[in-house]
Amino acid sequence: MAAYTDIEVSELESSAKGARYVLSHGGRHYEANATVVELLRTLQSHADETEAIADYAARSGGRYSPDEVEAFVAQRLRPIVAGGGAGKSRQFLYERELLPARAIDRLSDALAVMFTPWVMAVTVTLALGADLWFMLTADNLLRVDGGVSIYGVAGLMVFMCASSMLHELGHAAACKRMGVAHGGIGFGMYLTFPVFYTDVSRVWRLPRRKRLVVNLAGVYFQCFILAGLLVWYYAGGASDDVARYLILTMNLGFVLTLNPFFRFDGYWIASDALGVPNLRQRSRELIGWAWRRLRRKPEGTRPYLLGLSRGAKWLMGVYAVAVNAFMGFYFFYALPMFLWSFAQSFPAEAERLIIYLGNGMTPPFSLLRNIVMQLLFLAMIGYMIWGLSRPLWKKYAGSRGK
Incomplete structure (x- = not known):
C-alpha cells in the first residue's frame, strides 16, 4: 500500500538476541522486531490492506489470525503513517528550534573534517593530558574569588553559551561525517536544566560505534576550547584566575554532560555502549x-x-x-x-x-x-x-x- 511505502526500515545494532530494526517516518523513529518488519513489508507489497493482512496471516502458519493482525496494524502501524505513535518520546518540558538544519549545513559540512581519526586522537590526547596536569598541579584549584562583578557573570554566561553552541555544532558535524543528515539546533528545558540541543535522531540508522562518535562529538569539539584555555593559563605563568575559573567551569560541564543518568550525552553514550535503546x-x-x-x-x-x-x-x-x-x-x-x-x-x-x-x-x-x-x-x-x-x-x- 502507498500509505506504508514511506516507512523506511533500517537495521538497529543492539545487544538484543534477535534482530532489531528502526522504522522511520516523518522524522520519527520506532523500534521493531523481525516479525513486525515482515508484516510491514507485506503491507508495502500489496495494493490493498485487507489482502495484505490475509496474506500475512496465511503465511504465519496459524500463529496469527486475520483479526489479530488487523488489530495489531490498527494499534501500531497505522498511527505511524498518521504521524502518531510512541516513536519519539518528549525529552524536554519546553523546546524551541533556534537554527534550522539549512542554517548550519555549510558549517557542519566544513567541520566534518575534524573527525579525521588522527585529528581526533591528537586533540583529545593533548587536551585531556594537559587538563589532567592542570588538575594535579594548579595552585588554589578550587578557590573562587568572592568579588566577581556583574561584568564577570555576564562574560561567563556569554562564554558558556558560545561553548554550548560549539558543542552542538560538534554533534551536527559528526552526523555529516558519519553519513546521516542532522536536524536543527534548539533550546530546551530538561527537568531543572536549561540546555541547547541538536536533532540527531537519524543516528539510529548507524552502527553503534558511529553512534558513539556522534554522542561524544560535542565534548570533543569543546576540547578545542579547553586546549585554548590551558594555553592561556600556562602562558600567563599559571596565575590567571579568569583562565583557571573557565577551565574549572568547562570540567564541571563535562561532568554534567557525561552523567549517564540525566538524558544528556552521557545517557546516550551509555545507551549505545550497552546496546539498549530507550x-x-x-x-x-x-x-x-x-x-x-x-x-x-x-x-x-x-x-x-x-x-x-x-x-x-x-x-x-x-x-x-x-x-x-x-x-x-x-x-x-x-x-x-x-x-x-x-x-x-x-x-x-x-x-x-x-x-x-x-x-x-x-x-x-x-x-x-x-x-x-x-x-x-x-x-x-x-x-x-x-x-x-x-x-x-x-x-x-x-x-x-x-
Missing part, C-alpha cells in the same frame, strides 16, 4: 517487573532487558538500580534540600536587600547574585513541576469528561 524506560520496566515478582503479583510483559545477552543483562541490572537510586536522590533529597535552604535563607537576604534600597544604598553584587540565582532555580523547579504534572492533569480531566 535505556531509562527499559530500566523502569525491569525494576517494576522485579518488584511485582518479589510481591508474587502478576508479572505482566517480560522486560526487554531479560532478552539481552548475558553480559548486557548484568550491566543493565546494575544501571537500572543506579539510575533509579540517583533520580530518587535528586528528586527526594537534592531538590527538597534546596527548597529547605531557600526557606531558611531567602527571607533574611530579601530583608537585607530592602534595607539597602530603603536607605538609598547600592546593595552588594554578591547579595543580588544570590537572590537572583535562587529565584531563577526556584522558577525552574516550579516550571518542571508544572510540566511534569500537566500530562497527568490532562489525562485526569479527560477521564472525568467521559
